[in-house]
Amino acid sequence: xxxxxxxxxxxxxxxGQDVALRCDPISGHVSLFWYQxxxxxxxxxxxxxxxxxxxxxxxxxxxxxxAERPEGSVSTLKIQRTxxxxxxxxxxxxxxxxxxLSSYNSPLHFGNGTRLTVT
Amino acid sequence: xQEVTQIPAALSVxxxxxxxxxxxxxxxxxxxxxxxxxxxxxxxxxLLLIQSSQREQTSGRLNASLDKSSGRSxxxxxxxxxxxxATYLCAGMNSGYSTLTFGKGTMLLVSP
Numbered sequence: 432x433x434x435x436x437x438x439x440x441x442x443x444x445x446x447g448q449d450v451a452l453r454c455d456p457i458s459g460h461v462s463l464f465w466y467q468x469x470x471x472x473x474x475x476x477x478x479x480x481x482x483x484x485x486x487x488x489x490x491x492x493x494x495x496x497x498a499e500r501p502e503g504s505v506s507t508l509k510i511q512r513t514x515x516x517x518x519x520x521x522x523x524x525x526x527x528x529x530x531x532l533s534s535y536n537s538p539l540h541f542g543n544g545t546r547l548t549v550t
Numbered sequence: 551x552q553e554v555t556q557i558p559a560a561l562s563v564x565x566x567x568x569x570x571x572x573x574x575x576x577x578x579x580x581x582x583x584x585x586x587x588x589x590x591x592x593x594x595x596x597l598l599l600i601q602s603s604q605r606e607q608t609s610g611r612l613n614a615s616l617d618k619s620s621g622r623s624x625x626x627x628x629x630x631x632x633x634x635x636a637t638y639l640c641a642g643m644n645s646g647y648s649t650l651t652f653g654k655g656t657m658l659l660v661s662p
């Protein structure tokens with residue numbers, strides 16, 4: 432497709448359940464990012480992939496959060512034993528090559544996000 | 551650590567008014583400053599990107615400025631329209647790749 436695609440759009444989980452959120456970046460985009468956006472807040476960085484390599488996971492809030500991009504394309508963000516504080520919109524973004532100096536000034540392309548509600 | 555603040559948090563104006571949204575950042579060593587628009591239930595749409603070497607960028611009725619020395623950026627919207635109603639977010643890029651630090655946004659309502 433032409434844009435970043437995320438699925439599902441909405442996810443309701445009971446506390447303690449595991450969830451998996453999917454991101455299909457724009458074809459050919461080397462760099463992929465996950466952000467978490469709580470209600471009324473700006474997005475906060477979670478993790479960054481360059482192809483299949485996870486180069487930065489400093490934003491993951493706990494070891495219950497795990498992300499992967501095994502073939503350098505589709506990425507999955509997994510949250511284990513969900514808690515109520517995990518309720519948020521999870522945004523995925525991609526760019527051509529975030530480490531290419533000439534791409535520093537290329538804007539990120541965001542998906543519409545997955546709204547996770549933990550009850 | 552970069553911190554980004556946006557003022558005001560919410561703004562309501564009648565159609566046709568010109569308006570200014572403000573963004574301030576604490577770390578002036580930024581590669582660029584970006585403005586995004588977010589509609590309810592949607593992702594972010596990039597509006598303008600100002601490189602660190604630039605002072606402003608324009609796109610249609612939008613003009614964004616950047617003053618690194620003072621740590622400020624403004625987004626000017628001319629002749630506002632109801633379709634401009636959305637949340638506007640600014641974000642600074644500091645590190646060696648595109649990690650962005652976002653403000654909390656300004657929620658804009660333009661009434662007919």
